[in-house]
Amino acid sequence: MPDQLIEFLQQLINGLAQGSIYALIALGYTLVFGVLRFINFAHGDVFMLGAFAGLYTAPKLLALCGGGPSFPGAAAVLVVAMFICAALGILIEKLCYRPLRGRPHLTVLITAIGVSLFLENAGQYVFGADPQSFPEIITDRALEIPETWGALSSLTITVGQLLVFGVTFFLLLGLRAIVLHTRTGMAMRALSFNPVAASLMGVNTDVVISFTFGLGSALAGAAGILTSIQQPSIDPLMGVNIGLKAFVAAVLGGIGNIPGAALGGILIGVLEALVVGYINPTYRDAIVFAVLILILLIKPSGLLGKPEREKV
Amino acid sequence: MIRQLLLTVFLGWPAFELLQAQDEIPVGEYASLTGGSASFGQSAHKGTELAIAEINANGGVLGKKLKLITEDDQSQAGQPATIVRKLISQDKVVAVLGEVASSKSLEAAPICQQNKIPMITPASTNPKVTEVGDYIFRVCFIDPFQGTVMAKFARSKGWKKIAVLTDVKQDYSVGLGEFFVKDFTANGGEIVRDQKYSTGDKDFKPQLTSIKAAKPEAVFIPGYYAEVALIAKQARLLGIKVPLLGGDGWVGDSLLKVAGNSLDGSFFSCHFSADDQSPKTRDFVAKFKAKYGEIPDDMAALGYDSALILAEAIKRTGTTDPEKLRDAIAATKDHDGITGKITLDSARNASKPAVILTVGNGGFQFVETVAP
Numbered sequence: 001m002p003d004q005l006i007e008f009l010q011q012l013i014n015g016l017a018q019g020s021i022y023a024l025i026a027l028g029y030t031l032v033f034g035v036l037r038f039i040n041f042a043h044g045d046v047f048m049l050g051a052f053a054g055l056y057t058a059p060k061l062l063a064l065c066g067g068g069p070s071f072p073g074a075a076a077v078l079v080v081a082m083f084i085c086a087a088l089g090i091l092i093e094k095l096c097y098r099p100l101r102g103r104p105h106l107t108v109l110i111t112a113i114g115v116s117l118f119l120e121n122a123g124q125y126v127f128g129a130d131p132q133s134f135p136e137i138i139t140d141r142a143l144e145i146p147e148t149w150g151a152l153s154s155l156t157i158t159v160g161q162l163l164v165f166g167v168t169f170f171l172l173l174g175l176r177a178i179v180l181h182t183r184t185g186m187a188m189r190a191l192s193f194n195p196v197a198a199s200l201m202g203v204n205t206d207v208v209i210s211f212t213f214g215l216g217s218a219l220a221g222a223a224g225i226l227t228s229i230q231q232p233s234i235d236p237l238m239g240v241n242i243g244l245k246a247f248v249a250a251v252l253g254g255i256g257n258i259p260g261a262a263l264g265g266i267l268i269g270v271l272e273a274l275v276v277g278y279i280n281p282t283y284r285d286a287i288v289f290a291v292l293i294l295i296l297l298i299k300p301s302g303l304l305g306k307p308e309r310e311k312v
Numbered sequence: 313m314i315r316q317l318l319l320t321v322f323l324g325w326p327a328f329e330l331l332q333a334q335d336e337i338p339v340g341e342y343a344s345l346t347g348g349s350a351s352f353g354q355s356a357h358k359g360t361e362l363a364i365a366e367i368n369a370n371g372g373v374l375g376k377k378l379k380l381i382t383e384d385d386q387s388q389a390g391q392p393a394t395i396v397r398k399l400i401s402q403d404k405v406v407a408v409l410g411e412v413a414s415s416k417s418l419e420a421a422p423i424c425q426q427n428k429i430p431m432i433t434p435a436s437t438n439p440k441v442t443e444v445g446d447y448i449f450r451v452c453f454i455d456p457f458q459g460t461v462m463a464k465f466a467r468s469k470g471w472k473k474i475a476v477l478t479d480v481k482q483d484y485s486v487g488l489g490e491f492f493v494k495d496f497t498a499n500g501g502e503i504v505r506d507q508k509y510s511t512g513d514k515d516f517k518p519q520l521t522s523i524k525a526a527k528p529e530a531v532f533i534p535g536y537y538a539e540v541a542l543i544a545k546q547a548r549l550l551g552i553k554v555p556l557l558g559g560d561g562w563v564g565d566s567l568l569k570v571a572g573n574s575l576d577g578s579f580f581s582c583h584f585s586a587d588d589q590s591p592k593t594r595d596f597v598a599k600f601k602a603k604y605g606e607i608p609d610d611m612a613a614l615g616y617d618s619a620l621i622l623a624e625a626i627k628r629t630g631t632t633d634p635e636k637l638r639d640a641i642a643a644t645k646d647h648d649g650i651t652g653k654i655t656l657d658s659a660r661n662a663s664k665p666a667v668i669l670t671v672g673n674g675g676f677q678f679v680e681t682v683a684p
Binding site for chain 1: 512518546566
């Protein structure tokens with residue numbers, strides 16, 4: 001197999017790993033948009049809080065799991081960070097967005113920007129602005145690919161990347177099960193379809209909205225831990241750029257559409273890797289955003305989104 | 313009564329000032345003692361303070377003691393201009409020492425130039441700083457020089473194929489990269505891949521995959537420590553085993569904390585190494601440790617050198633008249649500093665050697681000194 005093909009496959013792996021992270025965060029944007037019709041711009045910062053939740057809980061959790069980096073330890077950190085983020089997401093909704101329920105969408109949108117700025121700056125105050133090193137919760141190393149696979153053995157897949165693929169896949173399946181096969185999921189779908197009719201049918205909208213925020217934030221928390229395993233340097237502004245990319249991914253896939261968010265995230269990740277590897281790293285963000293503009297021009301509802309008529 | 317009081321104040325105050333000015337020479341210093349770049353600022357300040365204390369212990373200059381007036385710019389943009397104005401107009405300093413960060417020095421330099429007060433920056437390596445005017449000096453080398461030094465070093469190792477990975481958002485990184493490529497290719501070397509990233513990036517696997525495919529013998533990464541640590545880690549994961557090369561931007565607290573042993577066997581250029589066994593360095597390290605209980609870094613050494621060059625210039629010219637003092641600083645030649653023999657060239661930049669350090673055993677080790 002020629003070297004070029006190996007390089008291309010390697011870039012695909014890199015892109016898929018980064019894209020899975022985008023997908024996890026994009027799901028949060030899409031879930032919230034589904035039930036509330038607004039963009040929660042503070043979502044990227046919940047991702048950052050997930051990483052810091054890991055930073056502070058990891059030493060204790062690792063000690064509980066026998067000390068040192070281990071698989072159960074990493075799983076514990078992941079789950080705890082997801083719960084902390086879910087709680088924070090619910091809290092943010094309760095304190096900042098619920099009082100504005102029924103107000104114009106623009107009011108809530110601007111509040112979301114305010115919450116985002118608050119989290120970023122409070123983060124710098126509380127955690128410090130300098131990047132901090134994330135503890136090693138699982139040893140990130142390259143997996144040995146047996147020589148018998150021929151040229152493929154020169155490909156590199158790291159433990160971190162494999163973990164990202166596995167956890168993302170598992171979480172996507174779980175999310176699908178929740179949305180399609182539980183009563184809460186049915187309530188979420190009902191709410192997204194028609195909030196007034198849903199509440200008339202006895203759906204407790206406040207509970208469902210809280211649950212949706214919790215779900216989206218938990219996914220962001222998982223993304224925060226998975227990113228920090230591979231890139232163990234975290235800071236309070238780490239969510240800004242990645243949140244923006246995930247938002248683009250959600251819009252690309254069709255905001256409000258769950259498979260769309262996952263697809264959009266993976267496409268953006270792969271696109272980025274290919275631009276960096278083959279065109280010019282400087283143009284990476286420019287090309288990603290150009291693609292967004294192009295999609296919005298050709299198919300305004302996104303790749304998998306259904307056109308929605310503005311209600312008059 | 314009131315007239316008398318006013319008279320005392322108006323006539324007495326200048327006399328009092330004159331009296332004070334007679335036995336002390338005020339020297340201004342501005343540094344980031346708090347805030348984001350406080351670790352650099354504190355180091356440089358300690359070095360400067362140590363130098364001034366030593367000069368005074370040895371009888372001062374021109375029979376007077378040097379009085380160091382230090383102001384904190386809190387690592388904030390806008391502050392250097394304000395406090396340097398205060399140093400010049402209120403404290404009547406004869407010269408100003410500072411800052412480490414080029415962006416801060418660039419704020420204060422025009423004010424020193426306007427007021428014709430010499431300014432010596434210990435560690436601002438951006439070429440633009442001394443281009444502000446003929447009253448602005450530096451005791452460190454400039455960005456292009458580091459790039460050339462590393463290219464020389466790479467050639468001395470016999471490497472022919474090198475990949476470059478620069479940070480497009482930092483003039484510092486782009487500058488080092490450019491001069492590295494220029495010198496390396498002019499002498500028969502080949503740049504097999506020229507990749508880029510931006511400050512704040514965390515995932516470098518796409519760039520590194522492309523670099524790995526080009527099979528270089530070393531990778532030159534003239535970035536800052538925050539990104540370099542992640543790059544090193546990801547490079548090793550992807551199976552890039554060749555040495556990484558870099559500049560003084562590598563020096564930072566979190567470099568080895570994040571990178572772990574991924575940087576072992578890599579090399580970077582720097583101003584100073586506390587491991588250097590020359591008697592002068594050993595003596596400086598011992599004195600610094602005695603006073604502050606820590607090992608001096610390159611910022612401390614440069615701060616020390618900046619104060620000594622100023623003191624020597626005052627001694628040589630025998631006056632603190634700013635114009636004569638400027639000429640004396642400009643004439644500095646072969647000053648035997650902690651960071652090497654320093655000669656100020658016609659562009660008021662220091663021409664001096666760089667040290668090459670290697671990473672290993674959880675720390676930095678001295679390799680060699682490269683002359684300009």
